[in-house]
Amino acid sequence: MASIALHDTAVLHDQDHGHHKETFITKYIFSQDHKMIAKQFLITGIIMAVIAMFLSVLFRLQLAWPDKSFPILETFLGKWAEGGRIRPEFYLALVTIHGTMMVFFVLTAGLSGTFSNLLIPLQIGARDMASPFINMLSYWFFFTACMIMMGSFFTQTGPASAGWTVYPPLSALPKAIPGSGIGMTLWLISMILFVASSLMGALNYISTVLNMRTKGMDMWKMPLTIWAFFLTAILGVLSFPVLVAGVVLLIFDRSFGTSFYLSDIVIAGQVLPNQGGSPILWQHLFWFLGHPEVYIVIMPALGITSEVIATNSRKPIFGYHAMVYSLIGITVLSFIVWGHHMFITGMNPFLGGVFMITTLIIAVPSAVKTFNYLATLWRGNLRFTPAMLFAIGLVSFFISGGLTGIFLGNAALDINLHDTYFVVAHFHLVMGSAAIFGMLCGVYHWFPKMFGRMMDEKLGYLHFWLTFIGAYLVFFPMHFMGLDGVPRRYYAFTEFEFMKEWLTVNVFITWAAIIAALAQVAFLWNFFYSIFYGKKATQNPWHSNTLEWTTAVKHIHGNWPGDIPTVYRWPYDYSKPGHAEDFIPQTTPFSETMSSNLPHDFEGNPEAEYIQEEWIKSHASELQTEEKV
Amino acid sequence: MVQTSADQDRINLRARKFLMWLFIISSFMLFAGLTSGFIVYTAGSVERGLKILLPQAFMYSTAVIIISSVTMHLAYLSGKRLQFNKQKLYLTLTILLGILFFIIQLSTWRWFIAHGVYFVNYNASQSFLYIFTGAHLLHVFAGLIMLIYALLGLRKNIPQVRNLFRLEVTSIFWHFIDILWIYLYVFLLLNQ
Known part of the structure; x- marks a missing residue:
């Protein structure tokens, strides 16, 4: 049904292409074309990433040189850095907004928004999303959310400062700390807009994947990117509304005097009227989203990596079905592990044990994915493009960060490690760095598809090595700080005797962070320069199998000028024995590849098997001579 | 791109109807989150809990919204059978019943308040009453707008495909609101 309907539109489409009139506004600003929306998400995401990275450099300066004055900071930050030293309140705002922006704006919207929008219609063979209008709204809600979050920097009391998890009572009492005032209100408004944006995006992604695949594209012929985006969207649809539920209650506590989260609070000697609330309730509601959220961040990166590693190893992805099932496993499990963020809330030890077991089980699908990446690389015909390097970088971070997850998932260990730098090191490696590398990998790989030009490889290598080494130098030492009990989010370590010895390590980390941050200039230059002056791309620069490379380099609305191509095979026929080239696009029918077809390619179709057998019999002599040669 | 939306609509109706189902799932998760929040909160201490009997009015509003679901379905059936006058009648009836439901809930x-169950309350289980009914009323409000939109389409004599699409999407959502209220009511009855 779907395919018939789609072909009808192809005809409709061609007819009214003649009187299309695109103005600057409909083409570049309020665009409903998924490719343009993807670019909007990407560029907004990159800008947010640069800002969030800059914030991290600011608080790293404070951590490394807590007693030193940097007059230049006062020039730019004014009263927040009086005397050239960042004030404690502003330090808290910096870590809060750094976390919020990175997790939500960069790694959720920037990653899913960009690549789901770009690749879902292109790789499943659809002309656009189910509802292009809602898709456009999704971007503009996201953009508004970004602007409001940035706007909180320009308020008198500064941005939200309760940490990215905004636990009450800090977030629920406007008078608690300066950042709990207008900054927190703006944070909540921004997040509601953001949730609306990601829901609109996710609904579109799911509906498009389920309803608008081209002829022949059954679910098991979809590239792993699409599987990952699809399951990520499902996670979003099921978990983001619960955050809304929590936020609604928080807003009522803040502004209407209810007591959902508040009880027994004294501020400056004054007893507050709020009674009977439970701050743990927020933690439940928050982490029911919060934990799936980390998979919303990492799964698209894993999908992108699967595609890039297979393409650049010139080998089929190892264990395609296992890859899909492990994604499904992660999706399901991610909903029943949130309690591992709450081991120290006085949780019943039995319940803690349950959450511990479910958490550790997630290691299984994660390990399946890791081993499948390694097995795909094993004896592959590797091409080290910048995208491939970043994909391998993701695998590296996923392993080194994932291992510490096993430590933290243990309730007994977590009680010691909770809120220390060990946690910071863990999630920055497994979620932060890994997902950023997945995103960069996707940018390098699909840049030719987005902009019709190539990025510079040499700058890409420079960018990769500096970032890769920099990230490890930043986050690896943090494990040892955490094991020693150094807590996260503290303003300065000079006040505690046992932490003083870590000051030199902090200096080292800060220098590594500054160098890694400077390395991003190589990327930014490469990205923006190549949009306009890069080498012109060919239609299929990586010799890839998936559908997006069958479209013309120049973008047209509707993606394919004539009919949408039909799909005949899975996307990973790389280096198939018997075929002349080392890749066979999904649009190549088996009748054109008689020399390489295998019995299981026909999915039990007896007629096709018979034809193939006959062909092999009639070509037996040729095949033998070929073998002799 | 805006220009082709009319054409795109025609093909995408199925995919777009599916968007409504997905929205319902996310909306259901919102209420699942709220009701789970209620359970977690109430289980925390014996001093918490509804501690009142629900008002009679909830019985009436439940009856009203169930009847409105029936009229909604009748409107859908008449739209399908090209009986547009009947469709108009039943849609109007549904809207009126929806407004009646809204008023009863507010009452x-x-x-x-008259019985001392305030929104600002040391026993937040009682505050939850307002949250549940309020969040549900927001959905009813959205449903009413969709109903009016479907009625306006009929006025403007839009093509039958579009008319039926609006009707279907509206009725899916309206039945969801109905079921959602029954869920909330039963949930509250079990906890009173």
């Missing part, structure tokens, strides 16, 4: 808030 229960007054009843709550």
Whole structure:
């Protein structure tokens, strides 16, 4: 049904292409074309990433040189850095907004928004999303959310400062700390807009994947990117509304005097009227989203990596079905592990044990994915493009960060490690760095598809090595700080005797962070320069199998000028024995590849098997001579 | 791109109807989150809990919204059978019943206040009453707008495909609101 309907539109489409009139506004600003929306998400995401990275450099300066004055900071930050030293309140705002922006704006919207929008219609063979209008709204809600979050920097009391998890009572009492005032209100408004944006995006992604695949594209012929985006969207649809539920209650506590989260609070000697609330309730509601959220961040990166590693190893992805099932496993499990963020809330030890077991089980699908990446690389015909390097970088971070997850998932260990730098090191490696590398990998790989030009490889290598080494130098030492009990989010370590010895390590980390941050200039230059002056791309620069490379380099609305191509095979026929080239696009029918077809390619179709057998019999002599040669 | 939307609509109706189902799932998760929050909160201490009997008015509003679901379905059937006058009648009826439901729900808030069940409350289980009914009323409000939109389409004599699409999407959502209220009511009855 779907395919018939789609072909009808192809005809409709061609007819009214003649009187299309695109103005600057409909083409570049309020665009409903998924490719343009993807670019909007990407560029907004990159800008947010640069800002969030800059914030991290600011608080790293404070951590490394807590007693030193940097007059230049006062020039730019004014009263927040009086005397050239960042004030404690502003330090808290910096870590809060750094976390919020990175997790939500960069790694959720920037990653899913960009690549789901770009690749879902292109790789499943659809002309656009189910509802292009809602898709456009999704971007503009996201953009508004970004602007409001940035706007909180320009308020008198500064941005939200309760940490990215905004636990009450800090977030629920406007008078608690300066950042709990207008900054927190703006944070909540921004997040509601953001949730609306990601829901609109996710609904579109799911509906498009389920309803608008081209002829022949059954679910098991979809590239792993699409599987990952699809399951990520499902996670979003099921978990983001619960955050809304929590936020609604928080807003009522803040502004209407209810007591959902508040009880027994004294501020400056004054007893507050709020009674009977439970701050743990927020933690439940928050982490029911919060934990799936980390998979919303990492799964698209894993999908992108699967595609890039297979393409650049010139080998089929190892264990395609296992890859899909492990994604499904992660999706399901991610909903029943949130309690591992709450081991120290006085949780019943039995319940803690349950959450511990479910958490550790997630290691299984994660390990399946890791081993499948390694097995795909094993004896592959590797091409080290910048995208491939970043994909391998993701695998590296996923392993080194994932291992510490096993430590933290243990309730007994977590009680010691909770809120220390060990946690910071863990999630920055497994979620932060890994997902950023997945995103960069996707940018390098699909840049030719987005902009019709190539990025510079040499700058890409420079960018990769500096970032890769920099990230490890930043986050690896943090494990040892955490094991020693150094807590996260503290303003300065000079006040505690046992932490003083870590000051030199902090200096080292800060220098590594500054160098890694400077390395991003190589990327930014490469990205923006190549949009306009890069080498012109060919239609299929990586010799890839998936559908997006069958479209013309120049973008047209509707993606394919004539009919949408039909799909005949899975996307990973790389280096198939018997075929002349080392890749066979999904649009190549088996009748054109008689020399390489295998019995299981026909999915039990007896007629096709018979034809193939006959062909092999009639070509037996040729095949033998070929073998002799 | 805006120009082709009319054409795109025609093909995408199925995919777009599916968007409504997905929205319902996310909306259901919102209420699942709220009701789970209620359970977690209430289980925390014996001093918490509804501690009142629900007002009679909830019975009436439940009856009203169930009837409105029936009229909604009748409107859908008449639209399908090209009986547009009937469709108009049943849609109007549904809208009126929806408004009646809205009013009854608001009247229960007054009843709550009269019985000392305030929104600002040390026993937040009682505050949850307002959250549940309020969040549900927001959905009813959205449903009413969709109903009016479907009625306006009929006025403007839009093509039958579009008319039926609006009707279907509206009725899916309206039945969801109905079921959602029954869920909330039963949930509250079990906890009173």
